[in-house]
Amino acid sequence: MNTVYLGTSSFAATVLRRLAESPHRPALVVAPPDRPKGRGRKTLPPPVAEVARELEIELLQAENVNEGEALERIRAARPQLAGICAFGQLIREPLLSELPMLNVHPSLLPRWRGAAPVERAIMAGDRSTGVSVMRLAAGLDSGPVALQEEVAIGPEEDFDALSSRLAALGGDLLVKAFDLQVAGLLEYSEQGEAAVTYAEKIEPAERRLDPARPAGELARAVRALTPHIGAFLETAAGERLGVRRARAVDVSVKAGEVRAEWGALLLGCGQGALRLEVVQPQGGKPMAADAYLRGHSLPRL
Numbered sequence: 001m002n003t004v005y006l007g008t009s010s011f012a013a014t015v016l017r018r019l020a021e022s023p024h025r026p027a028l029v030v031a032p033p034d035r036p037k038g039r040g041r042k043t044l045p046p047p048v049a050e051v052a053r054e055l056e057i058e059l060l061q062a063e064n065v066n067e068g069e070a071l072e073r074i075r076a077a078r079p080q081l082a083g084i085c086a087f088g089q090l091i092r093e094p095l096l097s098e099l100p101m102l103n104v105h106p107s108l109l110p111r112w113r114g115a116a117p118v119e120r121a122i123m124a125g126d127r128s129t130g131v132s133v134m135r136l137a138a139g140l141d142s143g144p145v146a147l148q149e150e151v152a153i154g155p156e157e158d159f160d161a162l163s164s165r166l167a168a169l170g171g172d173l174l175v176k177a178f179d180l181q182v183a184g185l186l187e188y189s190e191q192g193e194a195a196v197t198y199a200e201k202i203e204p205a206e207r208r209l210d211p212a213r214p215a216g217e218l219a220r221a222v223r224a225l226t227p228h229i230g231a232f233l234e235t236a237a238g239e240r241l242g243v244r245r246a247r248a249v250d251v252s253v254k255a256g257e258v259r260a261e262w263g264a265l266l267l268g269c270g271q272g273a274l275r276l277e278v279v280q281p282q283g284g285k286p287m288a289a290d291a292y293l294r295g296h297s298l299p300r301l
Contacts, residue, residue, distance in 0.1 A: 001080040001182055005048075006030040006065065011167045012085035013047035015104055018171025019083060020055050024178040028077040030070065032088060033061045066092045081181060083174050084136060091136060101136035102177050103143065104170040106163070108150060109134060110191040112199040113141035118163050120199035121153065122224035125216075128152050129162070131170045133177045135188055140198075144188035146180075147173045156247070158223040202229055209233050211256045211301060215248035215272035222246045230280075233267070236300040242280030249275045256301050263290040265298075 005016055005026040019026060029052035034045045045053075045061075052059040058077075062070035066089075074095065084091070085104040107117035109132040114120075121129040130150040137143035149169060153162060180186040202225065209218045209231050218231075222243050225231045232240040253259055253268030260266075265276040280286040281296065 001178065002027055002078055003081050003083060003178070004028045004030065004074055004077050004079040005083045005085075006087045006089075006091075007048040007083075007085045008032055008046045008088045009086040010047045011106065011163055011170070012087070012104075013051040014164070014167035015083070015085045015171040015174055016048055016051050017055070018168070019174055019178075020057065022175040022178070024081075024083075024175065026057055026083070027079065028058045028060060028074065030060045030062060030065055030074065030087075033063055065089050066095055071095060081178060083178070085170065085174075092138075096136065096138065100181070102146065102174060102181075103134050103136045103141075104174050105132045105134060105141055106130075106166040106170065107132060107199065108148060109141060109145055110193065110196040112197055114199040115201040117199040118159055118166065119202055119224040119229075120197075122157070122159065122162065123217075123220050125220055126153060129166070131166055131173055133170075133173050134191075142191060144190050146186050146188050147177050149173060156223070158226040158245075159229075160227055207231050209243060209267075209274075211267055211274075212270045215267075215269040215274040218267075218269060218274050219246050219248040233299065233301060239282045241282070241299050242286070243276055243278075244280055244286045245278035246274050246276050248272050258298050258301065260293055260298060263293075265289045265293070267301075 003024050003026045007016060008031055031046050031049040034043045037044045049059055049061055060073045079099055082099055082101040084101055108130040112120050128150050132145050133147040134143040134145045177186060222231045226244055230242050232242045235241055251273040253266050253273040255268045255270050257268040258265055267274040276289050278286050278288055279292050
């Protein structure tokens, strides 16, 4: 089949690489325009655009895929099927009905519809998650599911590691779905609305680690936000101490107190303590806790 692919993120770029290796290599890739990123606000292309150029696939970068040139370029590619992953733009009519669109979503739908399914699965303490391939519909991640595969979440697995595994699986499932579509064998099952949960976008306030909360919750927050967003402790001096790796331990430390033990920092929490293993001083680079202790005094919260 002649296909197009719409995506933005690094996750979507991994899926694109897998699709490009298959018989369903896209005739056109659609991504958002370049955006300012990072501290220097340097204008950079989205990962999907970078991969499309690397693979020498025709690329369209559009602010709104539903209008004007974007819509005409997609039609000109004469696609029979579209793949979508982490695109970030709402697909509206008439494009929504003009061709079948299969969306790759990193959760076991209907659990964790929305913007941050990988982060929310880790933060909630889910033991497993997965990837769903669904037919795109007007509602948020509400379309019928064609394929779905479950994976276990490792006890110390952070966003980066889990997302990488899910992206590789997502690419395989999208190719499988396209194969089944070509053979006329792709079937769908409606999602059960009673089991829906929503993965809301991570808010800035959620990055701050509150020692009044249980250590287990804070450890999951660190894993969920590492390395792309980052969790931090706010010190009494008003500075941020980034926390890149931490684990909950059953040690009695007063909530809000920080101790240096076993070559690590121990933060007392509302329940248990959080062992801070890799931290990042404000304006500095991530470092092991013992290296931090050699050059810094104990942080006061």
